[in-house]
Ligand code: SF4
C-alpha cells in the first residue's frame with residue numbers, strides 16, 4: 109500500500125521541531141509499524157537524508173522501548189499492543205498517518221520521535237524496590253505464603269513495561285497508572301510491607317516533582333495501556349497514599 | 357499528615373470529598389424543591405426550617421459555601437497545572453477513542469454550572485440574605501412558595517435553568533463515579549455504583565428541570 113506519513117522532525121532537544129511529510133510506497137500489510145519506518149529510513153539514508161530517529165528494542169512487546177503517538181493515539185489504533193506489535197493491516201492504502209513523539213513536559217524530546225522517559229526511572233528509584241537479606245541467609249520468596257488473588261493482582265501490576273503510553277494518552281499527562289502499577293505490585297505482597305509507607309509517599313512525591321499532571325479519572329490510560337493495567341491500581345494507590353499520609 | 361494539598365493525590369481526594377458533599381447537598385435540595393410540586397405547605401414548612409435552623413444556617417451553610425468555592429477554585433488550579441504538564445500540544449489527539457466527552461470536558465460543564473450558580477445566588481440567595489439579615493423583615497413561614505413560583509414566570513430564566521441542569525447532568529455523568537474512584541473505591545461494588553451514578557446524574561437534574569417547567573406552565 110501507499111501511504112502519506114506526517115512525522116515530527118526535531119534536530120535535538122533545544123531546536124524547534126516541525127511536522128514533515130513523507131510519501132511511502134510498497135508497504136505490506138504484514139509489516140509491523142516499525143518495519144514500515146525502517147523502510148522509510150532506508151530510503152532516506154539512500155537519498156543522503158537524516159533518518160527518522162525512534163525508540164525500539166525487543167520488537168516483541170515486552171521491553172516498553174517503542175513509543176510513538178500514531179494518529180492521535182499512543183501505539184496507534186490497535187488495543188493491547190505496543191508500536192512494535194502494531195501491524196500495517198490496521199491501515200488502508202492511501203491513508204495519511206500522523207506520527208508524533210509522546211508528549212508530556214516530563215518526557216522532553218531528545219530527537220525526532222525519541223523522548224526522555226528517565227522521569228519514570230526516577231519514580232521507580234524513589235521506592236519501587238524491596239529490601240532482601242543477601243547475607244547468605246536469603247529466604248526463598250516462595251517460602252512466604254501469598255494469597256492467590258493478591259499474587260495474581262500483584263503479577264498483573266508487575267506486567268507494566270514502563271512504556272509511557274498512559275501518560276501520552278492522558279489529557280492531563282498524568283503518570284498515575286504507571287506509578288500505581290509500580291506501587292501496587294509491592295503493596296499486594298507481604299515482601300512489600302516493610303517499605304510500604306515510605307514507598308507510596310516517595311514515589312508520588314517524585315511523580316509530582318517530575319511535572320506530570322493531575323489524574324481526573326478519564327480512563328484513557330487503561331484503554332491505551334498495552335499491558336491492560338487496570339484503574340483498580342490507581343484506586344489502590346490512592347488508598348495506600350491516604351493511609352501512609354495518616355501514619356507519617 | 358504529610359503533604360496536605362501539595363500532592364496530586366491529596367488534591368484529587370479533596371476534589372472528590374467536596375464533590376461527594378455537593379452530591380448529598382444536591383439530593384436534599386432536590387427533595388425539598390420537589391415537595392413544591394406536591395404540596396405548597398410542605399414546601400413552605402421545609403423551607404422555613406432550612407432558613408431558620410441555626411445548625412443549617414450557621415454551620416452547614418458556611419461548609420457548603422466553602423465546598424462550592426473550593427471545588428471551583430481547585431478545578432481551575434488543576435486545569436492550569438494539567439495544561440502545563442503537556443507544554444507542547446499534539447498535532448493530532450484522538451481523545452474520543454479512549455475517553456468519554458463528559459470526562460474530557462469537566463472544566464466546561466463546570467464553567468456553565470458556575471455561571472448558573474451566580475444567577476442562582478442573585479435570584480434566591482441574595483434576596484434571602486437581604487430579607488433576613490439586612491432588612492430584618494419579620495419571619496413569614498408562608499412566603500417561600502410564592503417566591504419560588506414568581507421566579508419561574510420568566511421564560512428566559514427557565515431556559516437558563518434548563519441549560520444549566522443539562523450541563524450538570526453531563527458533569528455528574530463523569531463526576532459521580534470519578535469521586536468514588538478518587539477516594540480509593542474500586543472493587544466489586546464499582547459496576548453497581550457506576551450504574552447508580554448514571555441514574556443519579558440523569559434523574560436529579562431532570563427532576564430540577566421538571567420542577568422549573570412545572571411552575572412555569574402551572575401559574
Ligand atoms: S501502565 Fe501500561 S501504559 Fe503505563 S507505562 Fe505501564 S505498561 Fe505502559
Ligand code: FES
Pocket residue numbers: 163164165166167168169170171172173174190191192193
Ligand atoms: S520494542 Fe520492546 S516493546 Fe516495542
